[in-house]
Amino acid sequence: MNEIIYRSLLNTLLYLSPSFNVPKVLTFHGISNSRTNRNELSKEVFENFIEYLIQRKFEFYKVSDYFEIIKNPNAVCLTFDDGSFSNYLLGKDYLKPKNVQATFFIPTIIFDKIKGDKIANNYENGCMKEFHVKELYNLGFEIGGHSHYHKLLSELDQNDLIQDIRMCKTILENIICSEINSFAYPYGQRNSYSKLTHEVIKEIGFKFICTQNSTEKKNNNFVIPRIGIDGRDDFNIILKKMKGKGILLNYLLNRKTVHNA
Numbered sequence: 656m657n658e659i660i661y662r663s664l665l666n667t668l669l670y671l672s673p674s675f676n677v678p679k680v681l682t683f684h685g686i687s688n689s690r691t692n693r694n695e696l697s698k699e700v701f702e703n704f705i706e707y708l709i710q711r712k713f714e715f716y717k718v719s720d721y722f723e724i725i726k727n728p729n730a731v732c733l734t735f736d737d738g739s740f741s742n743y744l745l746g747k748d749y750l751k752p753k754n755v756q757a758t759f760f761i762p763t764i765i766f767d768k769i770k771g772d773k774i775a776n777n778y779e780n781g782c783m784k785e786f787h788v789k790e791l792y793n794l795g796f797e798i799g800g801h802s803h804y805h806k807l808l809s810e811l812d813q814n815d816l817i818q819d820i821r822m823c824k825t826i827l828e829n830i831i832c833s834e835i836n837s838f839a840y841p842y843g844q845r846n847s848y849s850k851l852t853h854e855v856i857k858e859i860g861f862k863f864i865c866t867q868n869s870t871e872k873k874n875n876n877f878v879i880p881r882i883g884i885d886g887r888d889d890f891n892i893i894l895k896k897m898k899g900k901g902i903l904l905n906y907l908l909n910r911k912t913v914h915n916a
């Protein structure tokens with residue numbers, strides 16, 4: 656669909672949607688000036704949005720702080736999935752100087768020189784290397800797991816699931832030389848996880864797990880619902896989504912679609 660038509664339609668739908676008071680955990684992917692795919696958001700839109708939040712005294716937290724800040728109306732958690740190299744630059748050159756906290760969810764397949772290409776190809780400048788991840792951690796950002804192979808985890812049998820999650824956790828912990836506590840499901844919609852995937856991930860030692868489902872129950876101190884930001888979203892759409900508009904819409908869409916991230 657033409658991007659302008661998409662934005663007008665979504666803007667209208669969000670305008671008409673009721674607002675819900677949700678803790679603000681936002682999912683981004685690559686952030687770049689030369690958007691190469693649907694998930695990548697323009698740097699200008701992203702920076703305008705962050706400036707807006709800073710001016711209005713919003714406070715930025717890691718995802719692992721979520722259950723402590725759940726009642727704080729000014730709290731925001733920024734999360735970035737898939738380990739795009741643009742995320743490294745953004746963390747180091749833009750977020751850190753502004754003292755803006757964030758969590759980066761890394762699928763560890765990106766460190767595989769051959770197989771990592773599939774995700775790297777999603778982004779013009781490819782993906783981070785191990786030392787980029789380590790540097791983000793050393794700068795004070797949170798690093799989280801995003802599985803190893805970035806598959807739909809609900810479709811894996813139990814052995815493959817355990818192997819995938821363990822591999823991801825071990826590789827990341829070896830890189831940052833510290834414990835990894837947060838995990839975000841690849842794709843993250845309701846069809847990408849199950850009671851079993853929740854149990855396995857908890858058993859392997861993750862303390863928090865993020866979905867892409869903003870209608871998720873929020874009272875179990877384990878599962879964290881996130882709000883997905885599409886690369887085609889403009890400033891107004893991001894703001895409306897952050898204010899809890901579109902939750903109902905998301906719920907309806909979530910029943911049928913497979914998220915493509």
Ligand SMILES: [Zn+2]
Nearest residue numbers: 736737841916
């Ligand atoms: Zn992903």
